Amino acid sequence: MASLRDIKTRINSTQKTKQITKAMHMVSASKLSKAEQFAKAFYPYSDKIKEVVSSIAGSAQDAENPMLQSREVKKTAYFVITSDRGLAGAFNSGVLREVYRTIQKRHQSQDEYTVIAVGRMGRDFFKKRGIPVLKEITGLSDQPNFADIKDLTSETVQLFIDEEIDELVIFYNHFISAISQEVTSKKLLPLTDLTEKSAGNSTSMYEYEPNQQEILNVLLPQYAESLIFGALLDSKASEHAARMTAMKSATDNADELISDLSLQYNRARQAAITQEITEIVSGASALE
């Protein structure tokens, strides 16, 4: 049986761990509410750009923009969003497992795919397994501005326009609620779902300046970039939520452990006292 001192030390160290996890829980909770705010601030932009893009793409049957057309897929790029730090439960592993499985299933040779990694956890995962990482971005702030990732998004979209990649699939954690996030994969480019959805609503017919073609050339890259940014914000919110839940359960576990240990400690203490009394009594009776 563990000695009194051993138990005491364990209680103390668990207590300290609990303090840390509790603090991290609080920090994540406040970051989550901020991340939600940011995501909300982005909605007006994304809704509007989607509305305009789909109304143009829907009305322009003859508009032939490379971004709208599926071509033969020779190379697929996977855009994977993870976090820089761990301690967020299954946040990173869930996404990475999904990506890894998809790659294993779909591709035979490494020439057929490449990875664009956001976040240190993702980058390290792919590097370790020898999967080609085309672009990476790490050290992103918890509340990313559009300017922070603009370079990455525009370069990614440019890759597609230059036909270096023929398909862009994005993997990230979709934020459902504070306690549930879902690994989501979405085919971002080519933009195929646009024309189908908007077929029904042609509420607004626009005049185009200079013409539809030109506008689509400008607008579609911007739209694709906004989709990537949206996924990133979504993923950030999920990250904080996942970390919050993970830290909450860590704190709860620490509580449980401490109460178990305290019980053990008290039993051991009582046993020691009983033993001492027995010794004194037997010593005294030996003298009589």
Next chain:
Amino acid sequence: MNTLTVSVVTPDGPVLEDTFEMVSCKAESGELGILPGHIPLVAPLSISAVRLKGPNPQRIAVSGGFLEVRPDKVTILAQSAERPDEIDVERARAAKERAERRLQAKQDEIDFRRAEHALKRALNRLDVVENR
């Protein structure tokens, strides 16, 4: 007096929403002036200042944006849009100098184009601050 509702939105959130009498901006194909009752229109904007005229006029530095017009509402969607009081003059100056140095160094074409864009953005911001 007829008015238009103008809203300026960026990925980082709405910048402005107010009513004005006229919107004057520079599209990629030339200057555009929008008055209330304009037919629906979509046009990409160049990196420039958008001038909103009315009782309390505004100038906004816009880059990577486009304009959507409806008869009573104008929406400007931009990758970045700033009011004069939000612009960091120091940063814009630094960006301008950096871009100028890069342009003089004459690297390959992509860098060149990027520097040119950066210079345009910086000049636009400074211009908006100075003529507020």
